[in-house]
Amino acid sequence: MRMYDVIEHKRNGGELSDEEIRFFVDGYSSGEIPDYQASALCMAIYYQGMTERETASLTMDMVRSGDVVDLSGIDGVKVDKHSTGGVGDKTSLAVAPIVASLGVRMAKMSGRGLGHTGGTLDKLESIPGLSCDIDGARFEEIVRTVGVAIVGQTGNLVPADKKLYALRDVTATVDSLPLIASSIMSKKIAAGSDKILLDVKCGSGAFMKTVDDAIALAKSMVSIGEHVGRTTVALITDMGRPLGNCIGNALEVSEAVATLRGEGPRDLTDVCVELAGNLLFLAGRGELDACRLLARGQIANGEGLAKLKEMVAAQGGDASVLDDCASRLVEPRLSRELRATRDGHLFSMDTERCGMASVALGAGRARKEDAIDHSAGIVLAKKTGDSLVEGDLLATLFAADEGLLDEGERVFRDALDIRDEPPAAPPLFHARVSCEGVERTDA
Numbered sequence: 346m347r348m349y350d351v352i353e354h355k356r357n358g359g360e361l362s363d364e365e366i367r368f369f370v371d372g373y374s375s376g377e378i379p380d381y382q383a384s385a386l387c388m389a390i391y392y393q394g395m396t397e398r399e400t401a402s403l404t405m406d407m408v409r410s411g412d413v414v415d416l417s418g419i420d421g422v423k424v425d426k427h428s429t430g431g432v433g434d435k436t437s438l439a440v441a442p443i444v445a446s447l448g449v450r451m452a453k454m455s456g457r458g459l460g461h462t463g464g465t466l467d468k469l470e471s472i473p474g475l476s477c478d479i480d481g482a483r484f485e486e487i488v489r490t491v492g493v494a495i496v497g498q499t500g501n502l503v504p505a506d507k508k509l510y511a512l513r514d515v516t517a518t519v520d521s522l523p524l525i526a527s528s529i530m531s532k533k534i535a536a537g538s539d540k541i542l543l544d545v546k547c548g549s550g551a552f553m554k555t556v557d558d559a560i561a562l563a564k565s566m567v568s569i570g571e572h573v574g575r576t577t578v579a580l581i582t583d584m585g586r587p588l589g590n591c592i593g594n595a596l597e598v599s600e601a602v603a604t605l606r607g608e609g610p611r612d613l614t615d616v617c618v619e620l621a622g623n624l625l626f627l628a629g630r631g632e633l634d635a636c637r638l639l640a641r642g643q644i645a646n647g648e649g650l651a652k653l654k655e656m657v658a659a660q661g662g663d664a665s666v667l668d669d670c671a672s673r674l675v676e677p678r679l680s681r682e683l684r685a686t687r688d689g690h691l692f693s694m695d696t697e698r699c700g701m702a703s704v705a706l707g708a709g710r711a712r713k714e715d716a717i718d719h720s721a722g723i724v725l726a727k728k729t730g731d732s733l734v735e736g737d738l739l740a741t742l743f744a745a746d747e748g749l750l751d752e753g754e755r756v757f758r759d760a761l762d763i764r765d766e767p768p769a770a771p772p773l774f775h776a777r778v779s780c781e782g783v784e785r786t787d788a
């Protein structure tokens with residue numbers, strides 16, 4: 346077989362055979378197929394797409410390129426949750442302990458922030474002493490004893506995706522539906538859980554800008570999961586505005602803790618309850634409505650927060666800082682209050698730009714190797730739909746120096762569209778996608 350023929354086949358709109366896909370994944374992983382041929386195939390896939398069978402085949406070949414986590418030694422159903430990425434999305438920090446506090450085990454591998462999106466590992470590492478760099482045996486032990494652990498991806502998990510993702514990042518082929526679906530699902534399948542819940546973000550801060558594109562991505566990932574015997578459900582949730590009011594690592598941990606105390610913002614609390622309810626449903630804890638109530642109960646009785654503290658301690662962190670996040674977790678930084686310069690309504694927020702403003706303040710990375718400032722970020726006082734009077738506080742920015750505040754302010758102000766009229770109320774939930782079909786929840 347020649348790589349030239351595989352590229353030509355896809356370029357001309359053909360359906361690749363399992364053998365052709367395996368030839369590509371094996372050859373690219375081993376270094377026999379060079380970057381220029383792999384990028385040509387990615388571009389052909391970008392334009393021609395892939396069938397469900399091709400996407401599933403690509404996914405499973407990527408899974409086979411490295412190690413697979415074996416959670417079979419841990420009793421009970423193991424569930425996993427994955428967000429496609431957004432701004433202010435700290436749901437894992439609240440959802441994982443809520444679910445684990447009800448005895449459902451959650452073995453979660455998360456990522457770091459890149460670009461405008463934040464990453465769960467960066468958020469957790471703002472807790473003094475906490476490590477997400479935990480070996481497989483200790484990971485399994487924490488999941489068995491505490492019920493939940495959140496760690497970084499182990500060394501040799503889906504190496505084909507690591508290589509391919511880096512290539513896509515520099516060849517304008519990231520936002521291809523079959524390539525995103527296979528990239529995410531290969532990592533979820535290799536991470537070993539029995540049931541997978543996907544939070545597919547949609548809107549100006551997400552990869553998928555429209556509900557239709559988000560549903561198409563969700564359908565593809567659900568079909569891959571079912572194809573390999575892992576029950577998979579996807580919720581399409583809104584990322585047309587940041588989730589909650591805090592953007593930035595320690596600030597987001599603090600907001601997740603407030604949510605577990607029952608004092609979180611309404612939108613964040615509702616998304617956490619919906620995700621936790623769906624995970625409990627997948628784990629067989631009852632009807633969906635009953636599972637939502639169970640999840641709310643773990644916030645009201647404080648058991649979700651107690652479980653988060655247990656997990657933090659097991660991963661080496663100082664859990665006592667969570668009792669007083671404002672003074673012990675978020676370190677003092679210079680701050681700047683941004684105020685409305687006119688009356689009106691906050692008509693829309695370019696959420697990607699809000700994320701970029703947080704990166705400009707020091708909370709994220711421009712390049713993978715950059716250091717981050719865990720205490721930098723943004724606390725929003727107004728969000729899409731709110732009415733404004735000139736002089737109202739819009740947001741407070743936190744950074745290490747005035748230059749960073751200047752740049753953060755410039756990017757953030759650009760993200761806001763203030764008009765006389767209010768926008769239509771944006772829905773928080775758009776759809777639920779499972780093997781039974783698509784249920785619209787925004788109608």
Ligand code: URA
Nearest residue numbers: 429519524525528529
């Ligand atoms: N997240 C991933 O892991 N892969 C993609 O391709 C896009 C988002």
